Amino acid sequence: MNIAVIGIGAWGTALARLLDQPQHQITLWSHDPRLVESIQNTGRNDDYLPGIDLPPALRFTSDICQATQNAHLIIAAVASQYFRATMAALHQYNGIVVSVTKGIEHESGLPMSGVLRQTMPRASIAALSGPTLAMEVARGVPTAIVAASSDPTTATTVQQVFHRAEFRVYTSSDILGVELGGALKNVIAVAAGVCDGLGFGDNSKAALVTRGLAEMRRLGVACGAQPETFSGLSGLGDLTVTCFSRLSRNRGFGERLGRGETADQIVTSMKSVAEGVPTSRSAQQLARRHQVAAPVIDEVFALVHQKKNVRDAVRDVLSRDSKPED
Amino acid sequence: MNIAVIGIGAWGTALARLLDQPQHQITLWSHDPRLVESIQNTGRNDDYLPGIDLPPALRFTSDICQATQNAHLIIAAVASQYFRATMAALHQYNGIVVSVTKGIEHESGLPMSGVLRQTMPRASIAALSGPTLAMEVARGVPTAIVAASSDPTTATTVQQVFHRAEFRVYTSSDILGVELGGALKNVIAVAAGVCDGLGFGDNSKAALVTRGLAEMRRLGVACGAQPETFSGLSGLGDLTVTCFSRLSRNRGFGERLGRGETADQIVTSMKSVAEGVPTSRSAQQLARRHQVAAPVIDEVFALVHQKKNVRDAVRDVLSRDSKPED
Numbered sequence: 291m292n293i294a295v296i297g298i299g300a301w302g303t304a305l306a307r308l309l310d311q312p313q314h315q316i317t318l319w320s321h322d323p324r325l326v327e328s329i330q331n332t333g334r335n336d337d338y339l340p341g342i343d344l345p346p347a348l349r350f351t352s353d354i355c356q357a358t359q360n361a362h363l364i365i366a367a368v369a370s371q372y373f374r375a376t377m378a379a380l381h382q383y384n385g386i387v388v389s390v391t392k393g394i395e396h397e398s399g400l401p402m403s404g405v406l407r408q409t410m411p412r413a414s415i416a417a418l419s420g421p422t423l424a425m426e427v428a429r430g431v432p433t434a435i436v437a438a439s440s441d442p443t444t445a446t447t448v449q450q451v452f453h454r455a456e457f458r459v460y461t462s463s464d465i466l467g468v469e470l471g472g473a474l475k476n477v478i479a480v481a482a483g484v485c486d487g488l489g490f491g492d493n494s495k496a497a498l499v500t501r502g503l504a505e506m507r508r509l510g511v512a513c514g515a516q517p518e519t520f521s522g523l524s525g526l527g528d529l530t531v532t533c534f535s536r537l538s539r540n541r542g543f544g545e546r547l548g549r550g551e552t553a554d555q556i557v558t559s560m561k562s563v564a565e566g567v568p569t570s571r572s573a574q575q576l577a578r579r580h581q582v583a584a585p586v587i588d589e590v591f592a593l594v595h596q597k598k599n600v601r602d603a604v605r606d607v608l609s610r611d612s613k614p615e616d
Numbered sequence: 617m618n619i620a621v622i623g624i625g626a627w628g629t630a631l632a633r634l635l636d637q638p639q640h641q642i643t644l645w646s647h648d649p650r651l652v653e654s655i656q657n658t659g660r661n662d663d664y665l666p667g668i669d670l671p672p673a674l675r676f677t678s679d680i681c682q683a684t685q686n687a688h689l690i691i692a693a694v695a696s697q698y699f700r701a702t703m704a705a706l707h708q709y710n711g712i713v714v715s716v717t718k719g720i721e722h723e724s725g726l727p728m729s730g731v732l733r734q735t736m737p738r739a740s741i742a743a744l745s746g747p748t749l750a751m752e753v754a755r756g757v758p759t760a761i762v763a764a765s766s767d768p769t770t771a772t773t774v775q776q777v778f779h780r781a782e783f784r785v786y787t788s789s790d791i792l793g794v795e796l797g798g799a800l801k802n803v804i805a806v807a808a809g810v811c812d813g814l815g816f817g818d819n820s821k822a823a824l825v826t827r828g829l830a831e832m833r834r835l836g837v838a839c840g841a842q843p844e845t846f847s848g849l850s851g852l853g854d855l856t857v858t859c860f861s862r863l864s865r866n867r868g869f870g871e872r873l874g875r876g877e878t879a880d881q882i883v884t885s886m887k888s889v890a891e892g893v894p895t896s897r898s899a900q901q902l903a904r905r906h907q908v909a910a911p912v913i914d915e916v917f918a919l920v921h922q923k924k925n926v927r928d929a930v931r932d933v934l935s936r937d938s939k940p941e942d
Contacts (some may be wrong), residue, residue, distance in 0.1 A: 421822030429844055431816045432934060434823035436941055458823075460941035490757045496747030496857035497760035497784075500849050507847075521833075521847065522941045523826050530820035534860040608758060608781060615762055615786035615848050 291451065293317070294361040296354070296376060296577035298325060298337040299562060300424035301390055302367030307428060308457060310345040317349040319357035320377070321445035322507070323443050325352045342428045345462060354379050363451060364413075365390055366402065373402055379410045384412040387436075388448055392472035394572040398580065399513075401469035415442040417465050418452065419472035420523040421531035427457065434458040436524045436595040438468035438606065440578065460523065467519030470510040477568035477573050478502035479589050482533035487548015491611050499533050502586050509573070511588075540566035544590075554592045570594050619643070620687040621701060622680070623650060625888060626664040626750035627692030627716055633754060634783060636671040643675040647702070652676045664888065666932035668754045680705050689777060690739075691716055692725040692728065695889050699728055703735045710738040714763075714774055718745065718798035719891050720898040721749065725839075725905065729797035732789065740770040744778065744789050745798035746849040747857035749864070762850045764794035785839035786849065793845030796836040801855040802892035803899050804828035805868035806857035806916045810926060813874015825859050828912050835899070835913075866892035870916075879920045896920050 291314050295302045298320040306316050320326050328348050331337050333343060351357050354376075358364060363386045368376045370393025380387075387410055391401040398404070406415045406442050420435035427433050437452065439445040453459040462468050481502065485494045504530070507520040519525060529598040532538045543564040546556045557567060574591035579585035590597035590606060617640050621628045624646040632642050646652050655661050655676050659669060677683050680702075684690060695700045696719025706713075713736055715728040724730070732741045746761035753759050763774040763785050771787040773895045779785040788794050807828065811820045832855070833846040845851060858864045869890040872882045883893060902915035903910035915933060918924035 300675070421819050423817070425820055426817040426819045429817070431820055433932075434821040434822070434826075458934070462941050491752040492751070492857045492861040492863070493747050493749055493752045493756070493759040495755055496853040497758070497849060499856050500747070500760075500847075500853035503847065503852065521826075523823060523831065526829065526852065527822040527826035528854050530825050530860070534856070535818040535908045537818070604758075608784070615788050 291315075291364045292360045293363045293365065294319065294357045294358045295365045295367060296357070297367035297369070298329070298338070298350070299367060299369070302365060303335045303339045303344070304424040304427045305344070305347055305365060305390065306462055307344060308454070309451070311349055312477050312566050312571040316347070319351055321352060321356050323352040328351045339428055355530070360384065361385060363388065366406065367391060370395065370402065370565060371563070371568060374405050377406060378598060380410055382412065383410055385414065386401060386416060386444055386447060387413040388416045389469070389481060391470070392417050392476060392574065393569055394470070394473045396568065396572045396575070399489070399576045401466065401473060403465050403469055407437060414441060415439065416444050416448045417464070417469050417599065418448065418609045419468050419528065421527040423531060423535060425460060432456045432458055434460065434523055434527070436460050436462050436468050436522060438462040438524070440465055452497070462522070464519045466513065467510055467515030468524040470515055471506060471520055471522075471525035472528055473569050474506040474509065474573055474587070475525070475532050476540040477563070477570045477587050478506065479532040479538055479540040480547070480564070480570065480577060480594065481586050481593065482565040483541040483544020484548040484593070484604075486541065487545040488600065488604065495533060498586065499529060503529055505584050505586050509580065509582045509584055510578050512582045540562060543567065547593055550600070552597070557569040567594055579581060617689045618686045619689045619691065620645065620684045621691045621693060622683070623693035623695070624655070624676070625693060625695070626663070628691060629665045629717065630750040631691055632674055633668070633670060634780065635777070636673055642673070643677060643683045645677055645680050646909070647678060649678040652678045660727055665750060665754055672761060674726050679898060686720070687711060689714065693717060696891060697889070697894060700731050700735060703732060706736055708738065709736055711740065712742060712770055712773060713739040714742045714744050715795070716744050718795070719800060719895055720799045720902065722894065722898045722901070725898060725902045727792065727799060729791050740767060741765065741791070741794050742770050742774045745854065746772065746792050746851040747884045749861060751859060751863060756782055758782045758784075760786065760849055760853070762786050762788050762794050764788040764791040764850070766791055771776065775910045788845065789849070790842040790845045791842030793836055794837065794850040796839060797832060797840055797846055797848070797851035798854055798900055799891070799895050800832040800835065800913070801851070801858050802866040803913050803916050804832065804855060804897045805858040805866035805894065806873070806890070806892040806920065807863055809867040809870020809872075809884065810868065810874040810919070810929070813871040814926065814930065815889070819926070822850060824853060824912065828891065829855055831910050831912050834906045835903050835906065835910055838908045841903065865890045869893065873919055874926055876926070878923070883910065892916070893920055
């Protein structure tokens with residue numbers, strides 16, 4: 291099978307490495323010719339997946355037409371803010387496209403599959419999402435993930451392409467729920483990081499994860515997703531790994547906020563985007579549009595985009611009335 | 617209010633400390649007069665809550681009648697295997713008794729409230745459960761918990777007694793679900809520890825937490841609990857803190873199993889019980905009785921009680937067929 295990976299970040303690279311087998315021809319594309327050249331010279335993607343050797347059969351290019359011609363399957367692994375513009379170049383493609391990007395487009399409120407539906411109307415669309423730190427997948431530790439598509443045949447094909455003993459792929463028909471889980475969890479993870487930065491400990495974080503997942507589910511259901519999807523790998527699973535792992539960028543972003551840095555300072559210093567930053571804006575907008583109460587998302591939005599003081603945000607969350615759990 | 621705390625482990629001690637206020641008279645009981653004397657001499661419970669000063673107003677005794685005479689509220693904080701025998705001494709009590717012990721009695725399959733219903737038939741029964749590492753509560757970090765009772769007035773009274781700005785108490789009428797969440801999560805936490813001991817990383821643990829919570833919910837619903845309770849603080853919340861925190865005894869037990877020690881060796885070396893050890897037996901029995909599939913609980917039971925090899929257990933879990941997520 292000819293496979294094209296659009297975007298050579300940590301995750302695109304780790305997935306290409308996972309798929310490397312004699313029966314596949316895999317080409318990775320980046321907009322940045324210097325990155326392509328560096329990887330071709332070193333056999334590694336040290337900017338994004340340091341210390342991991344890449345299989346010699348992988349090909350690299352900065353020509354998107356060359357990457358995708360004759361592709362049977364395209365993996366869309368571009369950061370959400372460049373997603374629409376990049377994928378629009380592949381308007382004519384009619385094979386399978388799998389989004390592995392977690393985000394919600396601002397203004398449109400669409401997850402990446404919604405953007406693909408507009409930019410690649412002839413393609414069969416799937417999303418792959420779950421608790422999958424790229425570095426751990428690159429190291430081969432056991433991992434489980436969900437392949438979602440509204441078309442069962444597409445979901446099953448994606449499952450078959452990716453499934454390994456140490457990389458277990460489950461299927462789902464609720465692509466919207468799977469994508470919203472993966473996107474919204476990054477916002478909750480920023481709040482979890484704030485708890486860490488303030489030295490609050492694991493009780494606080496567990497409470498936040500619980501209330502945060504309820505908030506994700508409430509908002510997701512208002513958007514049309516299935517409630518039970520948020521209890522699965524792409525909801526609860528991804529939320530827990532992102533809130534508790536030292537390796538999570540979004541949790542790390544929140545931790546620095548909690549220690550007193552400003553959002554602008556942190557954004558400027560980071561090599562790659564913490565998706566929770568743009569997603570807090572689009573999620574807050576989405577909650578308002580659907581009139582869903584989203585106190586954690588609201589506070590993260592205010593912290594990141596409105597310069598709200600961290601201690602004020604925590605006080606506002608803790609001073610809410612006690613009530614039955616719902 | 618006169619409050620008696622039965623059991624001076626880490627959790628009973630931390631709760632007594634939390635409740636210390638001028639309007640309460642709090643007496644703690646231990647079966648062990650040496651522990652009582654040591655605490656009276658040092659003003660600390662260094663065996664279970666090291667480094668934490670206890671308020672001078674707390675009283676300690678090894679006479680259970682003295683501890684509970686005139687009590688308006690009793691906190692039952694005895695390890696599950698001594699729970700029935702200890703609480704049976706208080707057969708005549710007719711005030712509120714709050715279980716804070718997480719476990720399932722072997723043979724009877726009852727959570728602690730069920731044991732209380734038999735041993736203290738005149739009492740109003742509640743359970744308090746959630747993601748609450750005792751040491752963090754003692755340090756005053758923000759914590760949230762659930763007060764559950766089938767009687768709404770009892771739940772609300774318990775909520776009012778315990779609620780603080782930094783210790784938020786929610787209520788629930790599903791006492792069975794709240795207790796089963798708190799008990800079963802310790803079994804999943806042993807499995808999470810095994811992942812850590814084998815060096816598997818956070819992706820594996822997130823997948824285990826997700827599948828484990830589904831298993832807890834399935835078994836709980838078969839026993840008569842409400843499914844949504846397992847998405848709350850006493851289910852998901854407690855599960856995540858126990859699976860991810862360095863402070864969790866049950867996770868730590870599993871980590872040592874994963875590194876190659878035997879269950880017997882670990883049990884012998886631990887000062888206090890890892891509740892996941894007895895609970896894996898009663899949970900496995902409960903699942904069999906209700907004919908519920910419980911693959912994680914089955915593997916933990918086999919590891920802890922049947923000397924199953926760790927790598928065989930992992931292979932058996934990973935070699936299950938790929939399928940839709942449910």
